[in-house]
Amino acid sequence: MSLTNPKVRDDIYGKANWYPYYAGYAQGFVSDVIDFLNIKTNQIILDPWNGSGTTTQVAAQKNIMSYGFDINPVMVTVAKSKILSNITYENLIDLAHEIVNRSSSSRMRINTSEDPLNSWLLHPSSYQFRKLKYYIMDSSILDSRFQGIHEFFLVVLFRTLKRLLIPFRSTNPTWIKKAKSKNERINIPRKKIYSTFLEETISMAKVFQSDDRKIRSICEGKSVIDLCDSRCLKLLPNSIDHIITSPPYCTRIDYVVSTSPELSLLGYDTTTFHDLRCRMIGTNNIVERKSCYSNSWGTTCYSFLNQVKNHPSKASKIYYLKTYLQYFYSLYRSLDELNRVLKNRGTATIVVQNSYYKNIYLDLSKIIYEMVKPFKWGLMYKEEFSNSATLSNVNVKSRVYRKIDVSIETVLVFRKES
Structure with missing residues (x-):
């Protein structure tokens, strides 16, 4: 059996386009994995890097219990929004108008002098966004019995803000x-x-115009979505049957910066923003701790780090080596934690992207294979897909070391041996 290319985006269950996410994968891919592994409705799926919530959404559509965790509260909000179900298009439009009417007529006092939104907006605009958020969270307007209803309108607000911040966009998406x-x-x-808020509501609510029950209906209570660090999961040992996930790629993408407007809407100030950046796996910041190579990371990882250390380019040894050490340190800790919660004979499906540092090839799929081998995770399936739509090709400077490259997305399916 050949799985769907993880990076060929689809929308078979709706909602995929609510919040386009570079690091996400296709709904069809998750559906294929569930079918390939014959995952039963009495089993539990975990995605410790749940991102925009594709794994938890598809699992719920198939009536399978799942846990979806992420360290970024923006992504947790997006994932929760996709659990919204059994509501009509007309109901959502009416609620959007009610939120706007309450907000536009309100004269509430809100101090925006230190508002994180001031990174882009002047006071009158920050004030209007704060009022909208206030009424989105007002339980007298939105019925909390509809799981994901508050998050749905928060994502509408995310989209509204991003759409209106055109002057601040760059060539890097x-x-x-x-x-x-x-x-x-x-x-x-x-x-x-x-x-714009009303237009974005209409755009997202169109999913609920469909008569297709697989899109409109979802199993309430089947998905537990929460803030959690993959290095310290809030789960019991041997409690998970299957893992379907994609860890943060080692491509130096700063996902905290990319979601900074949304984080600002959620109230993240400079201090909390910086703290989140430091806790992200793959952060560009040098965290105040000494990370050094461990034999547990395998020989491929050692060879890569050694090449980075000896590369003649400026800052390779001083800066870039440290960021890679941090990355592999956090990645290994996360994999060790996944091993703790995964049942014997359980499976782990991991999607990774190989990349480059300058002209040095980073075979991340092989590194992960070597990291989990001591856990007695046997590789039961492997498939590679080419992907030319990578951010490395946006960086003109990288072409000094190599021409435009096609990256390899690798799907690794492991089974934990008893």
Whole structure:
């Protein structure tokens, strides 16, 4: 059997386009894995890097219990929004109008002098976004019995803000600039904010116009989605039957910066923002701890780190080696934690992307294979897919070391031997 290419995006269950996510994979891929492994409805799936919630959404559609964790509260919000079900298009549009009407008529006092949104917006605009968020969280408007309803409208607000921050976008789709001074901050007309909010609601709510029950209905309570660090899971030992996931790629993408407007809406200030960046696997920040190579990481990892250390380019040994050491240290800790919670004879399906540092090839799939081998995880299936739509090809400087490359996405399916 050949699995669906993880990076060939689809929308077979709806909602995939609510929040496009570079690091995500296809719904069809998750569905294929569930069928390939013959995962039963009485078993439990875990995605410790749940991202935009594809794993938990597809598992719920198939009536399978799942846990989806992520360290980024923006992604937790997005994943929870996809659990929304059994609601009509008309109901969502009415609720959006009610949120806008309450917000536009409100004269509540909100201090925005230190608001994180001030990184882009002037006070009047920050004030309007704060009011919208207030009424989205108002339980007198949104019925909390509809699981994911608050998160649905938070994602609408995310999309509204991102759409209106066009002046701050860059050529890198995962990066957004901030205003360097008050003069660069923008003031968005109140009516523009509200009209965009309603337009984004309509766009997302169209999923619920479908008569297809597989899109409109989802099994309530089948998905537990929460903030959690993959290095310290809130799960009992030997409690998970199957893992379907994709760990953070070693491609130096700063997912905290890419979600900085959304984090600001959620109230993350400079301090909490910096703390989250430092805790992310693959962070570009040098964390205040000494990480050194461990034999547990395998010979392929050792060879790669040694090549980085000896590379003649500036800062290879001083900076880049440290970031890679941090990455592998955190990755190994996470895999060790997955081994703790995975049952004997359980499976782990892991999607990874191989990449480059300068001209040095990083075979991440082989490194993970060597890391989990001592856990007695036997490789039962492997498939490679080519992917030319990578951010490394956006970076013109990287072409000094190599031409435009096609990266390899590798699907590794392991079974934990007893």
